[in-house]
Amino acid sequence: MTKRFAIVLAAGQGTRMKSKLYKVMHPVMGKPMVGHVVDQAMAAKMDKIVTVTGVGAETVQDYLGDKSDYVLQEEQLGTAHAVEQAAPLLKHEEGTTIVICGDTPLLTMETLEALMAHHEETGAKGTVLTAHADNPFGYGRVIRATDESVAKIVEEKDASATERAVKEINTGTYCFDNKALFEAIEKVDNNNSQGEYYLPDVIEILKNNNELVSAYQLPNKEEALGVNDRVALAEAATLMKRRINEKHMRNGVTMVDPANTYIESDVVIGQDTVIEPGVYLKGQTVIGEDSMIGAHSVIVDSEIGDKVTVTSSTIESAVMGNESNIGPNSHLRADTVIKEHVHIGNFVEIKKATIGNYTKIGHLTYVGDATLGEHINLGCGTVFVNYNGKEKNHIHVGDHAFIGCNANLIAPVTIEENTFVAAGSTITDNVPADSLAIARSRQTIKEGYVNKKAQKD
Structure with a gap:
């Protein structure tokens, strides 16, 4: 030959x-x-x-x-x-x-x-x-x-x-x-x-x-087409985009608006996945079958499983397991692993963390440098305080834990399985299994305060 x-x-x-x-x-x-x-x-x-x-x-x-x-x-x-x-x-x-x-x-x-x-x-x-x-x-x-x-x-x-x-x-x-x-x-x-x-x-x-x-x-x-200036570069990108999108559509991917869908050349997408307008899929991203990638989402170098819903969110160097969902307006950062049937709601940021099956992180929450088990509920406004100004430390939350709203978890700390953390608590010590942790000041009421303040002024 x-x-x-x-x-x-x-x-x-x-x-x-x-x-x-x-x-x-x-x-x-x-x-x-x-x-x-x-x-x-x-x-x-x-x-x-x-x-x-x-x-x-x-x-x-x-x-x-x-x-x-x-x-x-x-x-x-x-x-x-x-x-x-x-x-x-x-x-x-x-x-x-x-x-x-x-x-x-x-x-x-x-x-x-x-x-x-x-x-x-x-x-x-x-x-x-x-x-x-x-x-x-x-x-x-x-x-x-x-x-x-x-x-x-x-x-x-x-x-x-x-x-x-x-x-x-x-x-x-x-x-x-x-x-x-x-x-x-x-x-x-x-x-x-x-x-x-x-x-x-x-x-x-x-x-x-x-x-x-x-x-x-x-x-x-x-x-x-030979590219000699920025005008030709843009023309080449437009032609390449159209070629890439057509390949995916012929392979069974639905694009609502191909002209406004941006998929880089090495991206892999499974059959019956739907891509809405304004989506940008970059790098070595792999998306499974029957998933929905919602409008204006950005996914970079990530692995998205089957039957996943991504709503107007950004995912970078992360993994989302089958039948999980995220968004709107949430952000998965590098080294995040979301396992199966996980719910990530709106305005949630997760970095360098593993989230177990069936765990729910509803909204307005930051999770960093952490391992979360299965069937956990994180309340609104929960913050994993993982950085002390010099180094980052790890937080572990066991299965079936319930973290109330506006809780601060100060790393390093372990919250074991079947525990409750009361809303508004700042947790600095380990919480043993089957416990309730409360770490907040007792409420004080001063009756007549407003009238007394008005007389003083």
Whole structure:
């Protein structure tokens, strides 16, 4: 079987982005552009991926990790010069090499596979990925020969009137016979107005050697979008959002208003879950089946079970078990585990805590650094006081405990099972099982106080 390689061009500074962030690291629906490109190349089962980096190389390498090998283009001298940096890793290999720009996040694995298959079936030494553009202004035109092979690629400024009328454009993605690529690239010169070494010149060199150059036209031009500024970045995000949402809907997820639903590329959602408008699902979030994610909820890197209801709440790096519910206007922070059949009401914040099955936390409550058992009721206004100004301490509440409203639990403390804490209490000592804890001042009434105060004033 023919070996396959990918060279990802990610060395450009991206000055038109007007950003301190390295161009290919700008995210599209939660993932850097270069991440989309490399992930699709991996899905196409490349034998080796080589990413060409430049300014900001460490940032790209830290993000991609072992998904790719790396070479450095110290000076940005053009696309052919960038590809040439991969020669030490690839030039002795036999097989097919695809060259992709790191700022084309919409290219899919299916397109890469189709391009390589077409290239190999035609026996071409080079293949250009093309697209049809109703308005091709500014793009290089692909001029076909009578046998439908590529005769040449001509830039807008160099094209004749007849050539400018051609609507098949060069997308900047290419497929080559690997040996032919590196042999030809040594012959590319920089005799042009920019003094750079251009990859399309390889096509001309192959043609001059009487080698076959073919073209594969994209069914959908949107995939070829290259991002060079913030306007194109927003366009790419819109197109990616639509693609992601359509995938989930076809897999059985209901979206009330897909145009106002934001789901990043790695999110997983089960069948018959309903997503309301304004929802943003981020990172490595996984949502089960038959759940309801209510309007304007934000869920990040979290695991949501089956038949869960999230109402206008924020969940970050947390877990919600089956048939639990939360909201409106509540917040689960990192390292929170909500088990099954748990009720989290409105204006509740939970951090680094485990909440047992069937426990209820109704409203206006803070739970931090705690372990709660099953069938517990926390009254309104309960505060887990877990921080003493220097360190955070743990609170444990046993099964079937009842914590009255406006209670303060001062860590470290243990409240054992089957206990009651009276409303308004501040608990500083452990509470044994089957007990009632009361920690509040006795009520005092001074009759006639108002009249006496008025006479004094």
